[in-house]
Amino acid sequence: MNKFKILTINPGSTSTKFAIYDGQEAELEINLKHDTTQLKKFNRTIEEFEFRKEAILTALHQKEVEFESIDAISARGGLLKPITGGTYIVNQQMLADLKTGIYGEHASNLGALIAQEIAEEFDIPAYIVDPVVVDEFEEVARVSGHPKFERKSIFHALNQKAMARKASTDLGVDYQDLNLIVAHLGGGISIGAHKQGRVVDANNALDGEGPFTPARSGTLPAGDLMRLSFSGDYSLSEVYKMIVGQGGLTAYCGTADAKEIEEKIKGGDQEAGFYYRAMAYQVAKWIGAVGTVLKGEIDAIVITGGIAYSKIFTEMIIERIGFMAPVKIYPGENELKALAQGALRVLNGREEPKIYN
Incomplete structure (x- = not known):
């Protein structure tokens, strides 16, 4: 070569x-x-x-x-x-x-x-x-629940695909012959179903689907969001900032820095610990949901992104999803x-x- x-x-x-x-x-x-x-x-x-x-x-x-x-x-x-x-x-x-x-x-x-x-x-x-x-996406993955809305494929494709290929090399199998779940954990979080080399489903990591993240709210209760949006108390841009930029850990704990959150936890901040666990809970739940897309035929689950450096956080996820398939951790964005x-x-x-x- x-x-x-x-x-x-x-x-x-x-x-x-x-x-x-x-x-x-x-x-x-x-x-x-x-x-x-x-x-x-x-x-x-x-x-x-x-x-x-x-x-x-x-x-x-x-x-x-x-x-x-x-x-x-x-x-x-x-x-x-x-x-x-x-x-x-x-x-x-x-x-x-x-x-x-x-x-x-x-x-x-x-x-x-x-x-x-x-x-x-x-x-x-x-x-x-x-x-x-x-x-x-497979066509069925585009269906949202109402014809005026279509689910869109917007996720951390570059790093997800790269780490899926790395996992395939480590497993000694071509990427096109594997079923993988890849979870990118960073300021945004995306979880993709990689079916024989194609990402057939993933949450829209940009603006409002999936687990909450350090700075994004993820999927919110639709009715409550609608009522808040039309309450007259907030502008469109203010509502959007709640969802993207000022949601998630930022809203709950005042910071999007996972290291800072972990320092708070070590210092005895029980509230920070609770919301950190809640974020791991939601990530694990979405990984479980993506497992159904692959009909449970999963060769490995890959955890990557900046937060993958955190042993505390990845262990909270693995204790919930470890039964599904072997878990490989490749920290960083690469x-x-x-x-x-x-x-x-x-x-x-x-x-x-x-x-x-």
């Missing part, structure tokens, strides 16, 4: 992470944290393009990176039309959709745009890998490596690149 050098780019809401990979090994990793006062001067995400691109180039020049040695650029995919999982060539249709923000605005939209501009200068390919809009791996599968001829249209 040939070794290729890959520049990976992952723009987040207040940071830009990027790395140089030589094969699957990181030679350089940088996390640029952006001052929120700098970002506030931009009215739209697309306006941050030059600012973010120059920040990346400046940091790479300071590290004396030789751009001529880079074989490809692989970026986090943004909000695009629903697509199947895989590695996609950055093309003009993709760039146009990201520039207009027709499917929504998010910092991840900038990944392909920055990648393409740098790639053109050095005549190398640019890719995106498993964006959050990966949609491989997104930069997943981006490199996606490009490498194409460059090594193991996977055909996909076309966005």
